[in-house]
Amino acid sequence: MRVLVTRPENQGAELCSLIEKMGGIALHQPLIDIQDNVQLVVDDTLLQRSDIIIAVSQYAVYAFQRILIHQQLSLPSSCIYLGVGQKTAHELSKLSQQNVNYPTVSDSEHLLALPELAEVSGKHVIILRGNGGRELIHEQLCELGADVQYLETYQRRYLPLKPDALTQWRTMGIDTLIVTSGEQLEFLLSQVSGPDLSWLTQQQLLVPSERIATLAMTKGFNNVTNTQGASNSTIFAALQRLEIGLNNDQQK
Known part of the structure; x- marks a missing residue:
């Protein structure tokens, strides 16, 4: 599992650490500064x-x-x-x-x-x-x-993506995105277009509520998971369930 974490500041860094301890790869890409x-x-x-x-x-x-x-x-x-x-x-x-x-x-x-x-x-x-x-x-x-x-x-304060951000994500093989607010999701998508947008919306997306999940699906995401909460422990538990499910699929 290769995860893009968009949470700001210490929360994002903490979540990345949890993912890496699980054996995953995490990239911290805050979308906002507080x-x-x-x-x-x-x-x-x-x-x-x-x-x-x-x-x-x-x-x-x-x-x-x-x-x-x-x-x-x-x-x-x-x-x-x-x-x-x-x-x-x-x-x-x-x-x-x-x-x-x-x-x-x-x-x-x-x-x-x-x-x-x-x-x-x-x-x-x-x-x-x-x-x-x-x-x-x-x-x-x-x-x-x-x-x-x-x-x-x-x-x-919203933080624009670097020009080569999407290239970096694709090279790393990012397959999972974590976005914890509708505003941040809208901001992320506003900076992506064409083939990059098509690639982005094909990845697994984790969001904290049904409202944001519905928004994401209207924006073209097909693989959306509602973690039913925005705490790092809740998001991490959802990632673990996804990882177990992926591993089981691969073993069949």
Whole structure:
């Protein structure tokens, strides 16, 4: 198995290490760079009156923690805290010193199904995120009558591919791609055309949710696996299942 990992920063490097320990070959090709949103000024009144705070990623929590320290702010104790995934919830729990619930499947749809979001009319909700993404959460909570505000705690900067990137991937025999957001998938495909695009869409693609899997199939991918979560452990488990399946096919 030869895997292209597009996760940014330490998460991508960690996943590559797991793949190599499994005996696979991994190439780390981040599609985005993440930086704290130093322009964000948090309204403490808005923060303290919030009823629900939702973190959509670990990056949102890490950046928020640094912003709180810099602006000498504290989090409310009488507030419901939610994370899109287990790791995000764990980091938010450490920051808030509160219990943080999360869905069993790490995506927006399953987060919205949590009981804490069943009755939100008139509630003040803060969503911790980067510059864009997770609009479904905002839209649905607003439709249910909540007052929803974004705090964009970090900024994503897209990283263009080098001119010879596709040649390198093909030479290495990359057969599996890992892309963890719809925005990153769209960005990747926007830089590829012609025979390279045809080759790319023939490879095995792993994505973290059904929504992104559907998007990928509309873009021409035929071999798409929904890992049902974006944590490295969940993605790695999906890779292991694929590897076992490929090995069994070869032995038949």
